[in-house]
Amino acid sequence: MAVKRIGKQTIKFHNPPSIIGTSSIVGPKEGDGPLRGYFDIVLEDDTWGQKSFEKAEAKMQEEAIKLAIKNANLSVDNIQFLISGDLLNQIISSSYTARQIGIPYFGLYGACSTMTESLCIGAMIIDGGFADNVVCATSSHFSSAERQFRFPLEYGAQRKFSSQWTVTGAGATVLSANGNGPYITYITPGRIKDYGVTDASNMGGAMAPAAIDTLLQHFEDTGFTPQDYDLIVSGDLGLIGRRIVIDMMKKKGYDLSENYTDCGIKIFDVVEQDTHAGGSGCACSAVVLNGYIYKEMKKGTFNRVLVMSTGALHSPISTLQGESVPGIAHAITLENLPR
Amino acid sequence: MDNMTNKEYQEYLKRKIPKPDYLNNSIRAFIVGGTICLIGQIVRNMLFRFGFNEKEVVTGTAIIMVFLGSLLTGLGIYDKIGKFGGAGAAIPITGFANSIVAPAMEYKREGYLFGVAAKMFTIAGPVLVYGIGSSIIVGLLYLIFTAGR
Amino acid sequence: MEYLTAFIVGGLICVVGQIILDSTSLTPAHIIVTFLIIGVILGALGIYEPIAKFAEAGATIPIPGFGYALSKAAIEGAKSKGVLGAFAGGLEATAGAIAAAVIFGYVTALISYPRSKS
Incomplete structure (x- = not known):
């Protein structure tokens, strides 16, 4: 009997997991936006010294995960699962990041829904008693997404009014069975x-x-x-x-x-x-x-x-x-x- | 929501998208496209002044315009012209150059064979296929229709 | 005078493309290929010739001009060399521009990197 389910699709946690550390890294354009004061790191150069935009994206995700764990006053050894995903084919940013982090890893593809998708799964793992701490993360990069989904950067096409701008950045959340919220x-x-x-x-x-x-x-x-x-x-x-x-x-x-x-x-x-x-x-x-x-x-x-x-x-x-x-x-x- | 069919939703969605500014976009396309053609005309007249014949001038003008399009793409300027001018930047032959140079630059990290060389024609390839293909058809049709004479 | 006609005719061809771009979900690549084929057809029917005479670069620099050059050369090739000319004519006449695009494209790719948009 799934006692934590309410209604058709919702889960109500009996031991609600707490967010104990977060991090956010963004590119220069996002750093110019209205939320600039809220981000932990704003990059001046969106390649972050890397040879490709894909490598830059993986580096952002890796640094975001490390920073979130640090902000939670934990070390990587205290984290039992990494749950992450991204937009690139075969979620390479996340898998290369997971290679560096070196803990058990669930790779997700939820496109832009990945952040709350990973938090849903992370929260269930914590509430179910399968882990004390998990980290959920995702990343995207304007230039790596643009070349995969749309046109080369230097191609002179106009964007339609309904088109949107892929955010360059990475965010990570550490969820824990112990903590004082949110x-x-x-x-x-x-x-x-x-x-x-x-x-x-x-x-x-x-x-x-x-x-x-x-x-x-x-x-x-x-x-x-x-x-x-x-x-x-x-x-x-x-x-x-x-x-x-x-x-x-x-x-x-x-x-x-x-x-x-x-x-x-x-x-x-x-x-x-x-x-x-x-x-x-x-x-x-x-x-x-x-x-x-x-x-x-x-x-x-x-x-x-x-x-x-x-x-x-x-x-x-x-x-x-x-x-x-x-x-x-x-x-x-x-x-x-x-x- | 549940009682909406796909078609109804798509109709509804169409109404939610603001109309593009046709006049403004057209004026910008006119200015950019016109200016590129004006530059082409300057090149053309200059080549005539150097004493080239009509055929040489046509080819020479095309090569110089392609060079300018490539240069502006390499300098990271042509995408801005394209953003401003839309079709005004895409339709002149400089836009053809841009469509070749942009993917070539973009895929450098994937190597010189399957990156630069292969991706060069992702956008320009169709132009060559349909352009050359249709010209051959025109040539053959000409032969067929004139065969009896 | 030819500068003014080149500007106006070239600009107008682009305006037609822009209106199609804005009112449909076609991409610039669709428009370019369509315009090219229209140029080939108008060239074959002898309609593009007077436009090119009148507007010069205004008609030859836009992509329909490329189509016009292709079909004109294919017909000329067919006239002088038969089937072989029908095949080779178009490409022969436009070889300069295509070769230029290939080599300039390659060299540019060697020496420059794409920049992120801002």
Whole structure:
């Protein structure tokens, strides 16, 4: 009997895991954005002295993991599992990082939903008593993602209005069975939703149905309302996706207009920084969660936050073959005081 | 949401995307495309002044424009021209050069064989295939239609 | 005078491309290939010739001009050398530009690195 399950998709932890250390590393453009003060390291050069953008991304993830463990006042030996993923083919950034960290590793592919996906799994491992400490991490790099999913950097193509800007950065979270918060109290892992959107330059629109589905399920399973949260934040739906979520949730009787935002909107000044519909990428929700949200929760600005990273699970090949973009969203509830 | 069909959602989504600024984009494409052609005309007139014949001038102009496109790509300028001018930067022959140089530079880390040399034609390859292919068809059709005469 | 016509005609060809780019989900690569084939067809039908005479670089620098050069040379090749000319003509006439793109592309790749956008 799965006693920790409530409703159809949600899990309520009996021993809520605590976040005991976080880290966020971002590239220069993100460091120029509105959240600049919240990041642990802002790179001046987005290759970080490496020979390729892929190597730079792996280095960011590795340093982010080490820094999060250090910030938790632990050493790598105290961590039992590394749970991570990224956007590159065969999740190479994460696997090369795991090679350096040298602890048991679960590699995930959840595209931009990886941050909360890894936290869902990490939290279940802790609550289940399978580990005392785990570290969850993810990374993305504008230039490594761009060459895999879109065009070469020096190619003179215009970006569509609906397109989003992949965040260069890495974030890591150390979860522990012991700690004094913020705690992960509930998780609602999401289902794939695919409404046949084939335009890979409109990720927000492709992922919005998954976000709406997860939100509705979360509220239904837990009995919460949006007003029970100080902040509800999605991963990288951007301006278009956010508008759809607010609109659709209103039709279902949930008012999100007051306390709902999106990491992709928070991280850049979309007008000043010319990021069109906003930020995206694994690192988008990772650095906003581990930088801004964690630090503001520690200060007590927010006591109850719903974080929901969103992922577009297509590939360059599926796009060329005209296949649609499957979307997913995983929600986690962060609380300062578990009830 | 659940009661929406894929088609209904896609229609709904279309309405949520702001319309592009057609006028502004077109003006910028006009200026950039026009300027590149103007530069081409200057090159062309100069080559005529050096005493080359029509055929040599056409080839020479193309080579010089391709060189300029490559140079600006290598200097990291052409992508900015493209961002500003859109089709105005893509349609002139300098854009063809950009589409070859950009992937060649990008894939240097993957080696000189399968990186630079192979990826060079990811965007320009189709241009050559359809361009050369259709010209052969035109040539053959010409032969067929004139065969009886 | 030829500078003005080159600017206007070249600019207008690009505007047509821009409007298609903005109103469809086609990529620049689709537009370029389509324009190229249109140039080949217009060249074969003898419609592009007067445009090129009138606008000079304004018609030959945009990609339809490349298509026009290809089909014009293929027809000339067919006229003088038959089937062999139909095959080789187009490529012969445009060989300079293609060879230039290959060598300049390669050399540029050797000496420069792509930069991240900001």
